[in-house]
Amino acid sequence: MVNSPFDLRLLSRRSRDVGPIPMFFIGIRALLAEQKPHATVWGFSFMAFTIYVLYSQAYDRLYIGQTEDLKHRLSQHANGEVFSTKSYLPMKLIYTEEASTRAEAMRREKQLKTRTGRVWLRANCL
Numbered sequence: 386m387v388n389s390p391f392d393l394r395l396l397s398r399r400s401r402d403v404g405p406i407p408m409f410f411i412g413i414r415a416l417l418a419e420q421k422p423h424a425t426v427w428g429f430s431f432m433a434f435t436i437y438v439l440y441s442q443a444y445d446r447l448y449i450g451q452t453e454d455l456k457h458r459l460s461q462h463a464n465g466e467v468f469s470t471k472s473y474l475p476m477k478l479i480y481t482e483e484a485s486t487r488a489e490a491m492r493r494e495k496q497l498k499t500r501t502g503r504v505w506l507r508a509n510c511l
Contacts (some may be wrong), residue, residue, distance in 0.1 A: 434490035436497065437505055438480040441473035446508060447477060449497045451490040453483065479510045 435455045439448040439462060448470050452458040459478065465471035484490035495503050 388453060408478060412435055434458065434484045436490050436493050437480045438497065438510065439470065439476040440479045441470075441476045442476070444473045446473050447503060449494055449502075449506075451462070451484070451487075451494045453487075480506060 432452055434451055436449070436451045437455060437458070439450075440446070441448075449460075450458070462470050462476060463469050463474075465474060470476055482493060484493055497506065
């Protein structure tokens with residue numbers, strides 16, 4: 386048997402006990418588990434999501450966000466196209482983190498936006 390991302394052996398014991406899972410979802414799980422920035426399964430494209438933190442030294446202000454295309458999003462910030470940051474330019478990127486799903490990225494973004502998260506960012510990234 387060929388060891389491919391679609392191999393049933395890649396599933397955890399818990400998943401096998403639940404019942405049959407379509408091969409499509411097995412492939413997605415295997416590729417996303419590898420933390421690749423870009424993965425393709427049967428013509429469907431999956432991108433990793435990035436949680437990022439920008440800092441304005443002039444205003445001592447943090448901006449926390451998440452995106453699928455970091456390079457494009459940073460250019461939007463730099464060009465003043467983002468309402469939340471255009472008044473605080475220039476801003477520099479001080480922290481990034483990868484997440485495999487949008488839900489995971491949103492959960493982490495929300496966590497970093499709390500007081501505890503902002504204190505951690507200031508202590509470890511500035």
